[in-house]
Amino acid sequence: MTTDPVRRTAWQAQSLLLSYPEQWLLDHRPLLRTATRALPDPLGAPLTAFLDHIDATPLIELAADYVATFDHRKRFSPYLTYFAYGDTRKRGMALLRFKHAYQAAGQRLGDSELPDHLAVVLEFAATGDPVVGQRLLTEHRAGLELIRLGLREASSPWAAVLESVSATLPPLGKREHEAVARLAAEGPPEEEVGLAPFAPPEYMPRAEGASR
Template identity: 50%
Template sequence: MKWRRHRDARPGIREKDLVDTWQVVSLLLDYPDDVLLGRVPMLRGVVEGLPDAQRMPLLEFLDHLTSARLGALQREYVDTFDVTRKCSLHLTYFTSGDTRRRGVALVEFKQAYRRAGLEFDSEVELPDHLCVVLEFGAMQDWATAWHLLTRHRVGVEVLRAGLAQRDSRWLPVLEALRSTLPPLEGSDTEALLRLVEQGPPQEEVGLEPYAIDPRLNPRPEPADTTAMLGTTIPVGAPR
């Protein structure tokens, strides 16, 4: 399933607001730890400068973040993103599931990064992880990330639907991301509803070298997505 209608659409917000939103979202969707909590004042300062559509949901989440106990937040994160199939942060999982097609889709992500000048290290994270795509877009090549997000828009939408079903505290973060993307229309919405109902396709053979189901991996030490890209840019820094 491909969302061809919007693949060549252009962002409806300024480039700086786009990349700042993606940078903040990539950090807020990562595994919560003391480092993230320490960044809240900085993130709030960046978010305050964004348009309403991005600022309001992100401020809502930041308020949740500062009022929650870290241990409870971490348990909720694992239960949401590592256990629940419809809340996977891996974009190709929703359309390819545990099938041979997923390996091909993941290679397409790596090739897109390579064309943009980045050699991606799959030993750290899979290339279709939403935080990785957003970090790449914010730090290196927003146009390539835009293409990946719109091409795999169904992953964003199923994730959003899964978070809405759970009334998840992370739902506003997805809403902020969606506000930077073209709206769904007509047949796109109908196709999404069918996929949400049916769930990802299943097939347990032929996935090498990317036979990794995010639901089955024990969580290692929290990974910083900036390490996946091999560089660091402060949120809101001039580009």
């Protein structure tokens, strides 16, 4: 297992590369390349490959592909609690747990961000509390693996970033493999009829396609 400083560097780079691509991302490519070159190969090589893709792709195409991948296809949803709770009312409590974890570490999210967006969780793990951040990622490992496998199957360039994320976490055990297989076969839970909301409306899932 890699050391905390190494994982923090990897998580920060992954967070930036999994955010909606804008001009600032292009401006930070030299810094990102420097950071990824210092990482162990399982963490850094996939990120270098993705940076190569950024270099070869016009920004407008990169942004359009991001939206088509993450906003229009639920199987690649970057919102981790979706895979555990679907678009059900129970997801509200899960979102609150993420938010409270960030607040306990002295971090606050903007009103436009949901706390379970993978880029947000990775940034928290990198700049907030790495122990709690890793725990949040590990608790939602089945969803992460489903995204990774799906992106790889679709030959998406973002699969490389998820490969790097996976390399920062403990190897999958039997229970995790079973959870991934079950999630792939059954999909996220569906709404339970008559269930009262567990959290205020502002922490309930937004419409698919909303930005983080």
